[in-house]
Amino acid sequence: MIRLLEHEAKAILAARGFAVPRGALYQEHGALPGSGPFVVKAQVLSGGRGKAGGIRFAATPREIAEAAAAIGALTIGGQPVQSVYLEEKLDIAREFYLAAFVDRDRGCPVILASRFGGVDIEEVARDRIVECPLDPLAGLSGGVIETVLRAIEVEPAQTGAMRDAMIRLHDTLVSEDAELVEINPLVVTRSGALVAADAKIVLDEDAAFRHQGRRAIPEGTAFEEAARRYGVIGIELDGDIAAMMNGAGMTMATLDEITALGGSVRGLVELHGAMARGAEHVAKVIGLMRSLEPKVLLFNIYFQFRNLDTVAEAIALAVRDAAGRMPPIVVRMRGVKEAEARRILEAVDCFVTDDFATACRKAVAVSRELRGAA
Ligand code: GDP
Numbered sequence: 001m002i003r004l005l006e007h008e009a010k011a012i013l014a015a016r017g018f019a020v021p022r023g024a025l026y027q028e029h030g031a032l033p034g035s036g037p038f039v040v041k042a043q044v045l046s047g048g049r050g051k052a053g054g055i056r057f058a059a060t061p062r063e064i065a066e067a068a069a070a071i072g073a074l075t076i077g078g079q080p081v082q083s084v085y086l087e088e089k090l091d092i093a094r095e096f097y098l099a100a101f102v103d104r105d106r107g108c109p110v111i112l113a114s115r116f117g118g119v120d121i122e123e124v125a126r127d128r129i130v131e132c133p134l135d136p137l138a139g140l141s142g143g144v145i146e147t148v149l150r151a152i153e154v155e156p157a158q159t160g161a162m163r164d165a166m167i168r169l170h171d172t173l174v175s176e177d178a179e180l181v182e183i184n185p186l187v188v189t190r191s192g193a194l195v196a197a198d199a200k201i202v203l204d205e206d207a208a209f210r211h212q213g214r215r216a217i218p219e220g221t222a223f224e225e226a227a228r229r230y231g232v233i234g235i236e237l238d239g240d241i242a243a244m245m246n247g248a249g250m251t252m253a254t255l256d257e258i259t260a261l262g263g264s265v266r267g268l269v270e271l272h273g274a275m276a277r278g279a280e281h282v283a284k285v286i287g288l289m290r291s292l293e294p295k296v297l298l299f300n301i302y303f304q305f306r307n308l309d310t311v312a313e314a315i316a317l318a319v320r321d322a323a324g325r326m327p328p329i330v331v332r333m334r335g336v337k338e339a340e341a342r343r344i345l346e347a348v349d350c351f352v353t354d355d356f357a358t359a360c361r362k363a364v365a366v367s368r369e370l371r372g373a374a
């Protein structure tokens with residue numbers, strides 16, 4: 001599940017032909033997206049921004065700066081505001097709710113709409129919402145479109161635009177491999193235009209490979225984000241030991257063992273196939289682990305298909321790159337090319353074993369010692 005911020009979702013909608021307000025991320029002394037007045041909007045992965053003070057109106061540069069500073073400091077629904085988005089304010093005549101999502105239980109896309117938009121759909125009474133499951137093969141039929149148009153009482157002047165919006169909504173869901181595309185409110189302006197005033201898109205991350213051009217969506221810490229860019233899975237915690245494993249099972253087993261021994265984890269890296277990119281690449285990932293400033297680096301690698309010497313080489317490279325600023329290293333290696341790997345590690349100052357429990361015990365013991373010394 002990859003949740004997009006409002007401005008990211010709107011960029012997708014705009015690319016798919018939806019009308020969206022002119023907008024720009026707020027920057028001090030940055031250009032304004034038009035002549036105003038403006039809406040200043042918290043960019044945060046949480047709904048209910050309006051109620052939480054995350055949506056404000058502003059006209060002058062000074063009002064904008066004040067609103068942006070106040071909104072930028074907010075935490076909404078437990079999430080810190082990531083950025084502030086500035087948009088030309090719409091003159092709203094009506095607000096609709098329009099969404100398409102994949103219903104896993106029913107195994108089909110569903111269109112959800114209401115003529116009572118602008119509030120959380122959970123707060124809208126069931127009988128004020130129209131819900132249309134779609135045939136996954138046939139897609140959006142003319143019959144469904146007409147049912148929705150009637151249910152939400154679209155005025156004749158907007159019927160064509162609303163029909164288009166529904167077709168684009170469904171196209172966006174399918175083509176972007178989204179789990180949810182929600183426009184709330186979908187606004188009719190005083191001049192009669194149909195504009196997406198707010199947007200929420202959730203993408204299916206298992207389909208990310210089908211959208212190579214799409215930039216990675218930041219979520220998680222800087223470390224976790226950097227790990228993602230390296231093609232590995234990184235998890236940041238606040239303990240002492242940074243550990244690299246191969247495979248989700250080994251990663252969980254290592255976390256459990258360290259915790260059971262009374263140790264604590266600073267970070268976890270699951271190689272996730274990034275091994276195949278070679279020793280230089282893995283060395284960079286190790287450098288990233290070092291940036292967490294752990295008390296100990298633990299490698300717990302059991303390879304039945306890949307070669308251990310690649311990881312050994314990566315460790316040697318990372319130690320060289322660190323120029324003396326490397327924490328103590330504990331290595332557990334077992335599997336293909338174990339002897340070659342050991343030979344490489346002979347030149348490196350580290351503890352090597354082929355036993356899982358021994359490695360975890362050693363890492364915990366060293367981290368304790370260093371903690372005691374600190
Ligand atoms: P949410 O609270 O996180 O869903 O944020 P929205 O972007 O949906 O904004 C909440 C409400 O603020 C909307 O339903 C509108 O009533 C109002 N709003 C947002 N943008 C505008 C705008 O451009 N003009 C006006 N008049 N109201 C707006």
Ligand code: MN
Binds near residue numbers: 118184185198199
């Ligand atoms: Mn909204």
